[in-house]
Amino acid sequence: MPSYLSPGVYPRETDFSFYVKQISTSSAAMVGVAEKGPINKPTLLTSWEQFLKTFGGYINEGYLAYAARSFFDNGGSVLYVCRVAHYADPTDRNTLSGQKAAAKLVSQMDMYLLNGDPDPLPPQEIFDVFAVNEGIWANRLEVRIDNSDNVLDEFVDLHVLLKGEVVETFSKVSSDENSSDFIELRVNGISDYITVHDIWEPVGDTGMGTPRGGTYALSGGDNGLIDIADVDYIGDPSQRTGLFAFDEIDALNLLMVPGVTTVPVINAGIGYAESRKDLLFVADAPPMLEPLDVVNFRKGQGTYTHAAFNSSYAALYYPWLEISDPVTAQKKNIPPSGAVAGCCARSDQKTHVWWAPAGIDRGRIFNALTVAYKTSRGERDVLYPEGINTIAVFPDTGINIWGQKTLQSQPSAVDRVNVRRLMMYIEEAISESSRFVVFEPNNPQTWRALGRLINPFLQDIKEKGGLYDYAFQCDEETNTPVVIDRNEMMARVFVKPTKTAEFIELNFILSGTGAVFSELIP
Numbered sequence: 001m002p003s004y005l006s007p008g009v010y011p012r013e014t015d016f017s018f019y020v021k022q023i024s025t026s027s028a029a030m031v032g033v034a035e036k037g038p039i040n041k042p043t044l045l046t047s048w049e050q051f052l053k054t055f056g057g058y059i060n061e062g063y064l065a066y067a068a069r070s071f072f073d074n075g076g077s078v079l080y081v082c083r084v085a086h087y088a089d090p091t092d093r094n095t096l097s098g099q100k101a102a103a104k105l106v107s108q109m110d111m112y113l114l115n116g117d118p119d120p121l122p123p124q125e126i127f128d129v130f131a132v133n134e135g136i137w138a139n140r141l142e143v144r145i146d147n148s149d150n151v152l153d154e155f156v157d158l159h160v161l162l163k164g165e166v167v168e169t170f171s172k173v174s175s176d177e178n179s180s181d182f183i184e185l186r187v188n189g190i191s192d193y194i195t196v197h198d199i200w201e202p203v204g205d206t207g208m209g210t211p212r213g214g215t216y217a218l219s220g221g222d223n224g225l226i227d228i229a230d231v232d233y234i235g236d237p238s239q240r241t242g243l244f245a246f247d248e249i250d251a252l253n254l255l256m257v258p259g260v261t262t263v264p265v266i267n268a269g270i271g272y273a274e275s276r277k278d279l280l281f282v283a284d285a286p287p288m289l290e291p292l293d294v295v296n297f298r299k300g301q302g303t304y305t306h307a308a309f310n311s312s313y314a315a316l317y318y319p320w321l322e323i324s325d326p327v328t329a330q331k332k333n334i335p336p337s338g339a340v341a342g343c344c345a346r347s348d349q350k351t352h353v354w355w356a357p358a359g360i361d362r363g364r365i366f367n368a369l370t371v372a373y374k375t376s377r378g379e380r381d382v383l384y385p386e387g388i389n390t391i392a393v394f395p396d397t398g399i400n401i402w403g404q405k406t407l408q409s410q411p412s413a414v415d416r417v418n419v420r421r422l423m424m425y426i427e428e429a430i431s432e433s434s435r436f437v438v439f440e441p442n443n444p445q446t447w448r449a450l451g452r453l454i455n456p457f458l459q460d461i462k463e464k465g466g467l468y469d470y471a472f473q474c475d476e477e478t479n480t481p482v483v484i485d486r487n488e489m490m491a492r493v494f495v496k497p498t499k500t501a502e503f504i505e506l507n508f509i510l511s512g513t514g515a516v517f518s519e520l521i522p
Contacts, residue, residue, distance in 0.1 A: 018449070020433040020457035025353040025425055026345035027078040028071060028254040029246050029279075030338070031233055032064030033225060034083040036137040039098060040241040042080045042249055048072045053192070055081060056137055058327050061225050063259030067338030070321070073367040074339045075346025080252065082245040085134065085224030090236045098134030098224025103143060105129060105211040107200075126175070126200040127183065127211060131221055132193060138221040141193060147213045154210055158183065160193050161215075168193060175210045194218075233257050234268040243272045252279045253424070254344060256337040261286040263306045266314075270407070273313035278428050280420060283309075283407075284335035285318035285388070287372065291379040294318050295386050298407070309387075312408035312420050315340075317389045317401070319373040321365065333372045336391055339365045343401055344421075354422035354466035356404045356500045358389070363401035365391065371399060387415070404500070419497045422466055426495065430454055442489050447474040450491060458495070468496040 004010060029042070035056025037043065045051050051068045058065045064081070071079055088095035107124040131138030140163050147156040154175045160168040168191055174181040177198060188195045235242015246252055255273060257265055266283050273281040285294045296302035298309055298316060309316065317336045325332035340357070347355055347362035357363060371391050375383065380390050380402065389403030404417040414420045433453060440446045451472055458470040474491035483490055 018433070018436055018453050020429050020453060023425065023429050023432065024078065024251045025253055025421065026076070026341075026348045027080070027251050028076055028256065028341040028345070029080040029082070029249070029252050030064060030067060030071075031082045031084060031235075031243060031245075031255075031257045032067070032259070033059070033062035033085070033223070033228065034064050034081070035059050035223075036133055036135045037081070037083045038133050039083050039085050039096065039224070040093075040235070040239075040245050042082045042245050045079045045081055046077055051079075051081065055083060056135075058325070061223070063335050066323070066332075066334040067256065067258030070334065070336075070338035070367065071342040071345075074342025074365060075349060076338075076342040077345060078251075080246065080249060082242070084228070084232050084235070084242055086226065086228040086232050087241070090231050090241070091239060093239050093241070096134070096224060097222070097226060099220055099222040100134050101131040101136075101138035101141060101218035101221030103129045103216040103218045104199075105143070105145065105196075105216060108147060108210040108212045124200060126198070128197045128199050129216065129218065130195050130197070131218060132191065132195060134221065135223045136221045138193070138218050141218040142215050143194065143218070144215045145211045145213050147210060154179070155181070156183075156211055156213070158187065158196075158211075160191060162193065230260075230262050230264040230268075233260055233265050243268060250278075252276075253421070254341045255279050255281045256284075256341060258337050259284060259287075259335040261335075263304075266309065267306075270309065270311045270314045274311055277313070278424055279313070280406075280417065280424070281311075281314040282337045282340050283314055283316045284320070284337045285316055287320050287333055287335075289318070290373070291318075291375060291383055294388055295382065298386055298388055308409065309407045310409045312406045312412075312414040314407045315389060315405065315417050316387065316407055317391060318383065319371050319375070319391060321368040321391070321399070322370045322372055323368050331369065336365075339368065340401060352464055352466060353425045354418050354461070354498060356416070356418040358401040358404040358417075360394070360397040360400050364397065365399040365401065368399055389417075413497050413499075416500065418500055422461075422497055423495075426458075426461070426493075430457065430493070433457075437489065442479065442484050442487070444475070446489070447479065447491075450474050450489075454491075454493065458493070466498055468498055470495045 037055035043054055048069055085096060085098040104125045105127040107126050129143050142161040144159040144161060145156050155172045158170040158173050159166050170186050173183040173186045183196050233242050235244045237244045240247060255269060257269060261284050269281040273279050296304055300306040300308045317340050320333040321336050322331055322333055343363055344357040347357040371393055374393055375390050383390050384403050387405045387407050389405055392402040393399050406415050406417055406420050408415040437446055437450055451474055454472050461467050462470060471494040478490040478492055
């Protein structure tokens with residue numbers, strides 16, 4: 001308390017208005033190979049058009065573009081993408097096998113020195129031009145230099161061409177590094193296609209450093225996909241590659257490696273989700289499997305020898321989707337994970353995170369022709385108890401996600417996707433909003449302040465149908481002298497999550513003509 005030394009009015013303010021802030025529930029992340037784009041640098045995208053601009057179109061080597069399109073088509077709006085390539089040494093980013101296409105610009109002065117000069121200079125390479133990122137896509141790039149006939153003119157026009165068409169123009173860029181129009185300042189970080197680097201120190205006249213007019217083709221680009229392996233998708237935590245590229249992005253809720261169905265990658269995805277405890281790993285079953293083969297794959301039996309997948313932080317979906325390939329106009333099977341993540345986002349937009357992203361409305365899949373394998377009801381009876389969520393086709397409702405189990409083997413509340421997502425939402429929202437009590441006195445006043453934060457949040461979820469009931473405890477019972485002496489404050493949050501009606505039983509009762517229905521209803 002301050003010391004008051006003279007009479008007067010001294011206003012003070014006590015803030016009891018803390019509340020649990022809203023957090024994202026359907027931000028998705030994908031790892032995969034792409035036509036172009038930054039490698040192992042997560043990039044935020046909010047539309048399919050942004051994906052095309054940043055990572056290019058469909059390629060035969062992977063399903064990332066197909067999954068991203070499916071995500072946006074089905075209601076997704078926030079997607080982080082991490083493009084991967086092969087590293088000779090996964091623990092060293094300098095061993096990337098991908099290469100940027102490149103070209104060298106030569107000096108304008110050389111052309112004049114060669115005309116009648118008794119001792120002409122060899123062509124002087126003055127600028128390196130690189131594609132902005134690795135890949136064979138950039139082998140279709142060209143740089144055209146237009147300059148004046150004056151050899152001493154330091155200004156040129158630079159045009160970037162893709163497949164012969166001008167896609168960017170930088171007018172009157174300078175070869176003088178002291179100029180505000182210096183080519184590196186005007187191009188680097190602004191161009192979507194190239195970077196330019198000065199590799200020669202001008203000597204004598206300024207014109208010696210001016211690029212010669214003409215067209216320069218970029219070459220040598222490589223995707224870095226030769227020998228790409230599971231470890232490249234999984235990544236290395238010390239290098240922030242693969243799955244670990246998302247370590248510094250908090251607002252993630254769904255994680256996928258579309259179309260990569262190897263056991264090490266799925267186990268790594270599950271392990272990463274469990275270590276973070278704030279996202280769900282959406283796994284694809286291997287393509288072209290029969291239902292019993294998928295059961296064996298999930299349990300690690302039959303021809304499979306791995307341990308069974310077992311985690312409430314992952315869910316497995318089967319079968320793949322059949323689409324009309326935009327590239328070939330032929331039928332093509334693609335992994336369902338992108339569409340599933342999109343349905344989760346659409347479900348959250350329509351309702352709340354604790355509603356199941358499944359069924360004929362929130363689980364309906366768009367922009368697909370059918371599924372790679374049409375399951376019967378009997379087959380779904382075999383698959384669902386094993387934690388495999390089927391994607392079914394019905395004559396009147398189309399293609400629907402017809403299940404929402406996690407891969408947790410032990411029956412509990414979190415063996416359902418909606419409950420797991422609800423718990424992640426509650427835990428993260430409360431944890432982030434409770435930081436205000438850190439370093440506060442560990443006494444009843446602070447305990448009550450925490451209760452004023454958490455109780456209204458849980459009550460709101462209960463009123464909106466996410467909880468049957470809840471209780472909060474933070475008092476002398478949870479904070480004993482021993483706990484307080486350890487500089488800890490302990491609270492308990494009890495919740496009864498709402499369950500979904502997955503099994504509907506309709507009992508039709510026949511009665512005699514003279515029966516009164518009110519007498520038959522117990």
